[in-house]
Amino acid sequence: MGLIEAIILSVLAASTPLLLAATGELVTERSGVLNLGVEGMMIVGAACGFGGAWLSGSIIVGALCGIVAGILMSLIFALMALGLAVNQVATGLALTILGIGLSGLIGAGFVGERIAPAPHLHIPGLSDLPLAGRVLFGEDGFVYLSIALVVCVWWFLYRTRTGLILRACGDNHTSAHALGYPVLRIRLYAVMFGGACAGLAGAYLPLAYTPFFIPGMTAGRGWIALALTVFASWRPARLVVGAYLFGAVTILQLHAQGAGIGIPSQFMSSLPYLATIIVLVLLSRARTGGSTAPAALGTVFVPDR
């Protein structure tokens, strides 16, 4: 296995949790809800995912535990931000703080334990092809799942009526309500989908990336996923590009350190955020009107009596 192949493999692995979490957040934000609690939902997903897998011995059970944990966390957010119309930014930040504490509590019993990591696909012949074989046909299941998920989300948003309604709620909730769409219910489902994706993204870390759990192991990936959603200007196709780009930056940073290249690692870690700001500036300059972001993003909606 050559160095290039090793780098590509590690980039794919580093990008997958970003892609999963950002896909969920994209759907949430497209419905008009800004959930800043991605990091919190991810870390709880990681703790519960590892716990589930360790107790049951099954990666799939672990992944499901992560998803359920993410959904439960997102329901706390939904109760506050949708049900009680609390400020979404404050609620999201609080959710992250809660998640970090909660994951420490849940994961306390599992620290130091190990599991067998998620198996990689192996198709005899194909997977053994030089260079592309391992990259295309030798990944763990999550990598394929994450790509399939983005494709499904793209199809859902742009090719289905429900997707159109969801985008409409994100653009103008007053109009959507006036036309008779249940804005809050649609947003609830979008938030739950975001929670499920974030939980799965979190669970990916101890199930496939490193086969053990340590507190705080998401290490800011939730924030990168949020930045990624903006970077992708809320478009699924750009999300894939952005996720692999951001994943590559985190891996390059390790290799750069290893090779003794004198770029401070802090600078490398800040690159995704820097790139997001540059993209935002370019987008707002390029577009002559309308809005790139969902127009109702982060605004509270209370229907008429």
Place this chain on the structure above:
Amino acid sequence: MLDTTSAAQHTGATPLLQTVALTKRYGTFLANDKIDLDIRPQEIHALLGENGAGKSTLVKTIYGLIQPSEGEIRWQGRTIVLSGPADARAHGIGMVFQHFSLFDNLTVAENVALGLDGKEAFKDISARLEQVSRTYGLPLDPKREVWQLSVGERQRIEIVRALMQNPQFLILDEPTAVLMPQEADQLFIVLDRLKAEGRAILYISHKLEEVKRLCDTATILRGGRKVETCNPKAETAASLARMMVGGEIKEVKAAASRQITVPRLLVNDLSLAPDDPHGVRLEHISFELRGGEILGIAGVAGNGQDELFAALSGERLAKDPGTIVIDGHAAGHLSITRRRRLGAAFIPEERLGHGTAPRMRLSENALLTGHAIGDMVFHGFVNTAATLKTVDRTTETFDVRKAKRDPEAASLSGGNLQKFIVGREILRGPVVLIVNQPTWGVDAGAAAVIRQSLLDLAAGGAAVLVTSQDLDELAEITDRIAVMFHGRLSVPVPTAEASRETLGLLMGGSSIEAPEAPHATRA
């Protein structure tokens, strides 16, 4: 009840839609109180009333957006219960909203698809959209996004969307409030055609002349109750207004003799590039406004009126201080607060979000424009008693109706909030008042109060600049009128000499140099 059936027999047609003792209660407040309404096929039925009379509540109930507390809705003689707008649409009830229910970042076709109920493939919707828009002479490009379209085009989307449901009954909530006269005429042609096709229309408008011209029947609401059903063609605009208000509307009267004094506001060759790509560039605007005088600026919205307001109020600064002179002081470079200290006051068009902060109390909103002068701020601390006193004085002088002493601005109805804003500025005793669309979306009673107050202010020696799209309003209160078109201002002419035709031509941009006026002063 008895009289409604006899009325139906009288005309020989079963009502298409009937409301029977329809009541909507919010707590102890009766928004609609036992309203009986009969709408027959092939009828354009006007619904009239002041702001807050209960018109919106009534039509929202008929469209299924609000559940009635009591009473029932009958459709073709049968009682129906509407669980939501989709249900209403399924029966054949359509609605065009006053505040458009459109999605700016979606395409025209997507917007239309959202208003339909789902069983149709998207491609078929696009095709049918083009067909319907052609049939009714309402051209639309299905692929454009709404933010790129003009107000008139946006309304076309709403109407086409409603028509694509093939409704038997269409509700239009103030459709002409935002339209140019030509666009409104086009709309009337469409409405007449719909009527000829056997549909019924419920038409809400504040423009009584329009109602007289278009509608067969008018129902008048006041304070949540039905006052009268009449034939508007047999009434005068004044008699309709009387029924709406429940008494005489005070005739707006100019003071017998007004002293035209020294120049209070001078604008010298003001040119300003817009700060957003859709804005209008102001080109060489010059005029003089004297104390005791009211100058009107007519024009179709979006021809630079907002930009001119921003430049005069100091929201945008001019490079050359001398381009704007307030009461003898060069002010082009001064901030809003410093212009206020020179005695200027400003009333923007948008009440919520520009004229007031919607979620702040009235007293806080009074402070927002009143802090520069007077006793509201004492060594950096807010004098709450003084701000509340301003609210009380405004309430009393301008008859602002509100539920509490100091409610949030957003809780007031449009007319009452506008009276508050106008009152707040006028009670400061400005020497120059610049006001944009003073009575936009305001009912007849409140509009009369506001217009009278502008006349009184001018009579007291102040200079008033009124920008309005309502020519009747300008004819009523101004001394001179100028027209704005593509960022240029025509030479003001005395209102008495300005014919409607001339103004209409100027508004269409046919010739910005008014032929009868010398234009040597233009740079």
